[in-house]
Amino acid sequence: MIDWGWIGDHLGAIAGRxxxxxxxxxxxxxxxxxxxxxxxxxxxxxxxxxxxxIGIAGIVFTIPSLALFSxxxxxxxxxxxxxxxxxxxxxxxxxxxxxxxxxxxxxPDVIEAADGMGYTANGRLARVELPLAVxxxxxxxxxxxxxxxxxxxxxxxxxxxxxxxxxxxxxxxTFATEILVGAVGSIALAISADVFLGRLxxxxxxWARAMDTQAGAAT
Amino acid sequence: xxxxxxVVFEHVTKRYPGTGAGNPGAVEDLSxxxxxxxxxxxxxxxxxxxxxxxxxxxxxxxxxxxxxxxGDRDIAQQDVIALRRGIGYVIQxxxxxxxxxxxxxxxxxxxxxxxxxxxxKDRATELLELVGLDPTRYANRYPSALSGxxxxxxxxxxxxxxxxxxxxxxxxxxxxxxxxxxxLQNELLNLQEQLAKTILFVTHDIDEAIKMGxxxxxxQVGGHLAQFGTPDEILANPASDFVARFxxxxxxxxxxxxxxxxxxxLMPPVTASSGDDAADARRRALADPFPxxxxxxxxxxxxxxxxxxDIPSSGTIGEDLATAMSPLFSRRxxxxxxxxxLIEAEVHxxxxxxxxxxxxGLLTADMIFASSRDxxxxxxxxxx
Ligand SMILES: Nc1ncnc2c1ncn2[C@@H]1O[C@H](COP(=O)(O)OP(=O)(O)OP(=O)(O)O)[C@@H](O)[C@H]1O
Ligand SMILES: [Mg+2]
Numbered sequence: 001m002i003d004w005g006w007i008g009d010h011l012g013a014i015a016g017r018x019x020x021x022x023x024x025x026x027x028x029x030x031x032x033x034x035x036x037x038x039x040x041x042x043x044x045x046x047x048x049x050x051x052x053x054i055g056i057a058g059i060v061f062t063i064p065s066l067a068l069f070s071x072x073x074x075x076x077x078x079x080x081x082x083x084x085x086x087x088x089x090x091x092x093x094x095x096x097x098x099x100x101x102x103x104x105x106x107x108p109d110v111i112e113a114a115d116g117m118g119y120t121a122n123g124r125l126a127r128v129e130l131p132l133a134v135x136x137x138x139x140x141x142x143x144x145x146x147x148x149x150x151x152x153x154x155x156x157x158x159x160x161x162x163x164x165x166x167x168x169x170x171x172x173x174t175f176a177t178e179i180l181v182g183a184v185g186s187i188a189l190a191i192s193a194d195v196f197l198g199r200l201x202x203x204x205x206x207w208a209r210a211m212d213t214q215a216g217a218a219t
Numbered sequence: 220x221x222x223x224x225x226v227v228f229e230h231v232t233k234r235y236p237g238t239g240a241g242n243p244g245a246v247e248d249l250s251x252x253x254x255x256x257x258x259x260x261x262x263x264x265x266x267x268x269x270x271x272x273x274x275x276x277x278x279x280x281x282x283x284x285x286x287x288x289x290g291d292r293d294i295a296q297q298d299v300i301a302l303r304r305g306i307g308y309v310i311q312x313x314x315x316x317x318x319x320x321x322x323x324x325x326x327x328x329x330x331x332x333x334x335x336x337x338x339x340k341d342r343a344t345e346l347l348e349l350v351g352l353d354p355t356r357y358a359n360r361y362p363s364a365l366s367g368x369x370x371x372x373x374x375x376x377x378x379x380x381x382x383x384x385x386x387x388x389x390x391x392x393x394x395x396x397x398x399x400x401x402x403l404q405n406e407l408l409n410l411q412e413q414l415a416k417t418i419l420f421v422t423h424d425i426d427e428a429i430k431m432g433x434x435x436x437x438x439q440v441g442g443h444l445a446q447f448g449t450p451d452e453i454l455a456n457p458a459s460d461f462v463a464r465f466x467x468x469x470x471x472x473x474x475x476x477x478x479x480x481x482x483x484x485l486m487p488p489v490t491a492s493s494g495d496d497a498a499d500a501r502r503r504a505l506a507d508p509f510p511x512x513x514x515x516x517x518x519x520x521x522x523x524x525x526x527x528x529d530i531p532s533s534g535t536i537g538e539d540l541a542t543a544m545s546p547l548f549s550r551r552x553x554x555x556x557x558x559x560x561l562i563e564a565e566v567h568x569x570x571x572x573x574x575x576x577x578x579x580g581l582l583t584a585d586m587i588f589a590s591s592r593d594x595x596x597x598x599x600x601x602x603x
Contacts, residue, residue, distance in 0.1 A: 113314025116277055116387075117328050117377075118303035131318045207318045207361040 003177040014165075014181060021164025021189060024152045028084055029144060032091030039092070040099035041125065050100065057093040065090070065151050069158055083155045083162050090151060091144040098140025102133025135208050138201040142194050149190040153182065165189070223255040223417040224290035224384040226276060231285030233271050233442070244283070245271040246442035253434060255290075255384075256415040262428035263438035263445070263465070269421040271442070273387050276419065277306045289385060304328055307378030307386035307416070311393040313370045315362040321347070321373050322358040328381040346376040351406060368399040375407070379414070389421045404430060425466050429454070429473060437462050451477055471591055472555055480557055480571055481550035483590055485580025488513040488570070491525075493538045501530040509581070511566055514541045519577035521547065521570045547572050550579075554587050561587075 007014070043050035068086040076082055106129050114124045156163025156170040163170060168182035202209055228251050234244035246268040253259040261269045274280040276287060278299050287294050294302055315324050323330075325346050326339040334342070347354040350372040362370060371391060378386055391407075392400040404427065411418065422428055428435045429450040437453060439445040439461055446458040454474040457463035466473065490513045491500040504512040504527040511524040514536070523541025530540070546560035546569040561567055561584045568583045 107312070107314070107317075109310060109312035109314035110316060111314075112279070112310060113308065114316075115279060116303060116306075116308035116310070116314075118300045118331055120300055123331070128316060132316075134318075205318070207363065 001176065002180065003175075006177050007181060014168075014185070017163075017165050017167050018185065018189070020162075021149070021152050021166075021186070024083060024087065024155070024162070024164055025145065025148045025193075028087035028091055028148050028152075029141065031084070032088045032095055032144065033141070035088070036092050036095030036099055039096050040103065043096070043100050044103040044129075053096055054100070057096050060089050061093045065154055066157065069155055073158070078158060078161070082158060083152075087148055087151055087155075091148055094144040094147065095137075095140045098136050098143070099133060102136030102140075103129050105136060106132045134205050135201065138197060138204070142197045142201075145193040145197060146190045149186060149193060153186040156182075222384060223415055225255045225288075226253045226259075226385060226417055226419060227288040228252075228272070229286045229288070231272070231275060231282045231287060233268070233275060233280060234283045244268075244442050246275070246282075249285070249442065249444055251436055251444060251447050253417055253419060255417050257433040258411060258418040258420060258431055259434040259436060260420045260422060260428040260432035261436050261438060262422055262425055262432075264440055265423060267438040267440045268442035269423070269438060270389055272438075273389050273419055273421050276385070276387055277303050277308055304331055304381065305383050305385075307383040309371075309374050309378045309386070309388040309391045311390040313362075313374040313394075315370055315373060315377070317362050320359050320361060321352075321365070322354075324362065324373060325376045325380055327377055328383075332381060342380060343376075346379055347373075349379070349410065350376045352376070367395045368403060371395060371403060372406075375410075379416075384417060386416045386418045388418060390423070391420070392427070393422070400427075407431070426473070429477065437465060474591060475555035475558060475587065476553050478554045478590070479550065480548050480552045480554065480582060483554075483582065483586060485571055485582055486568075486586065488568075488578060488581045490515045490519070490578065491536045492517065493522075493536055495536045497531045497534045497536050500536055501527070501532055504530055509568065509583075511568070513570070513578060513581075514538065515578055518575065520575075521572070521578050524566050545569055547576075548582060549574075554590070557582060558584060558587050 039049075039053050043053050065086060068089070069082070072082050072085060076085070110128065110132070111124070114128045119128065152162075152164045153166030153169065154163075156166030156168075160167065160171075165182045165185040168178040168185075170182075172178055228249045231246060231249045232244050233246040249268075249272060251259075261272055263269055271280055275282050276289075276294070278294060281295075289306075315321075316327070319327075322340065322343040325343040326334075329339045329342055343358065344354040347357055352369060352372055357365075357369070357373075362373070365373065371394075374391070378388075392403050395403065408431065420431055422431070428437075432450055434447065435450050435453050436447045437445045445465075446453055446462045451474060453462065454466055454470045454477070457466060457470070463470070486509065489500075489504050489507045489509070489511075491503075492515055500512060504510075504525075510527050512527060512530060514522040514525055516522055521544070522538060524543045524545065525536075525540045526542065529542070530536070543565040545564045545566040546557070548557050548560075548569045548571045550571060550573070552571075557569055561569055561582075568581045571579045571582055573579050
C-alpha cells in the first residue's frame, strides 16, 4: 500500500518541504507574537482598546482558512505574504486572548504590593506582570503552533511554492503514499512542537511548577 | 539604620467621585500626628476609611484636600515613586511575587534602588533572620511553598528591606489563624523594640489595636476620627457612645489586661517564719486589717496563710499552721490575669514574688477594682 520506494527516492524533497513548513510556521508565530504582545499590553492598559481587539479577534477566528487564503490572492497576488498574512492573523487571535488572560491572571494583591513598593508602571509590567503571564503566553504559543502547522499544510492549496509538507497532499491527490507523507509529517511536526514548548514552559517557569505540585498535594 | 519619622495628617479629606457634598466621604477632615518611632493603630468598623487613610500615605490614593507630612515634608511635593520606595508596605494578602524566590521578594526595594547583587543578598539574609526564617531553608523557596504565617513574615521582611522610617501595615495578620496571629503580633512587638519604626497599623479588631498600639485612632463610618489616644485613655474614657460600644462592654477588663502588677502599690503582708514567737506574730496580725498571716521560709518565699484567729497566743509558729495558699504573681502578670486567678483562690489576695520567689507584697481584688476606678494610667503594657 505504501510505496516505500517513492519515499526513499524523495527524502531530499521531503526534508526540503519540512524545512519550508518550519520556516513558514516560525515566521508566523514570531511575527504574530510580537504584534500580539503590543496589542495585549495596549488592551491591558486601555480598556476600550481591549473590547475592540477581542471583538475583532473573535470575528477573524470565524473566517474559514481556505477562504482567507484564496481571498487574498486577487488582492496581493501570490507571494510569501499571501500565506503569512492569514497565518499571522490566526495566531493573533490565539495569542492576544491568552496574553490578555495572562495579564488578567496577575493577582490584585501582587499588583498592589508592586505599586506600594515603588515600581514604575513599565517596571511593574516588565518585572511582574509579563513574567506572571508567561504560563498563559506559552499555552497560547502551543495552541498557535499546532494551529499554524495545520494551516501551513492547507496553504498547499495555493500552489507548489507553499504548503510545506502539505505540498505532498495537494500535488497528486490520488497517490496515497504522498498524501500519507504530507499528513503524517504535519501531525508529527505538530506533536513535536507541542512537546518542545511544554518542556520550554517548565524550564521558564519553575515557580509555576512549585504551585502545581502544591495544588496536587492539596487535592 | 535610618531613623523613624513622624507622620502627620492635617485636615485630610477623601471623597470618591459620586459621593456628593452632602454624602460622607471615605475620610473626613482627619487630623492626627503619630510621633516618630510609635505604633499607631487605625481601628474601626468595615468601611470607615482605614485603608483609604493608609493608602494616602504612600499615595496609592490621593487626598481630595488636606496635607500629609512625613517628618516635616509634605508628601504631595515628593516624587511618588521615590516616596513609595521609602515607605514599607504590608497588606493582608501579602502580595508576594509568585515568580520570585523568597530572597528576591525580600530584596525588591533594594533592587529598585539599584543596590548591587551582593549587598541585596546580604540584606535578604539578614532580614530573613530578623523575622525568624532560617535563610538556608527559605531563601530559595518560592512563595507557593510557604505557610500563611511564613508568607506574612516574608511580607514584613520585604517591607523592612530598605530600612524605611515608616511602615504601613493593612490588616497584616487578618488572614492567619488566631494562634499564628498571636505569635506574629508578639514577634512584631519584639521587632519594634529593636527597630523603633513609625508604624501605622490597620485592623478592625479592637483587641489587636489595644495590644499593638502605642496610640489608637478609632474611626467611625463616614471617615470620622472618633477618638485618638493611648489604649488606656480610650478604654478608661471613651469619648462617645460609639467608642464605648466599639471597645465593648468589657472595656474595664480589657484595661486590666494593659496593666501589670508592678504598676500598683502593693500591700505589705504581715509575715512570720517557722520558729518565730507566736504571741508577737498574733499581735501583729490582729493589728493589721488583713485577716491572715503569711508564713514564709528563710528566703521570704511564701509557704501558706495562717488565719489570724488560729495563731496560738504563746509558744512558737509552726509550719503546720498554714492552711491555705493563694496565687503567686510575678511583677509582669497583668491585672486581668491576676483577677482571674484571684476569683478561684481560697484567700482573696495574691502574693507578688520577685525573680527568686521571695514575697514582695500582696495584691487583692479590691486593690485591682480601686485601680481601675481611679483612672490612673500606668504606662506598662501587656502582651509581648
Ligand atoms: N475606589 C473607590 N471608589 C468609591 N468608593 C470607595 C473606593 N474605595 C473605597 N471606597 C469607599 O470608601 C469607604 C472607606 O473604604 P476603606 O477601604 O478605606 O474602608 P476600611 O475601613 O479599610 O474597611 P475594611 O475594614 O472593610 O477594609 C467605604 O465606604 C468604601 O466603600
Ligand atoms: Mg480596609
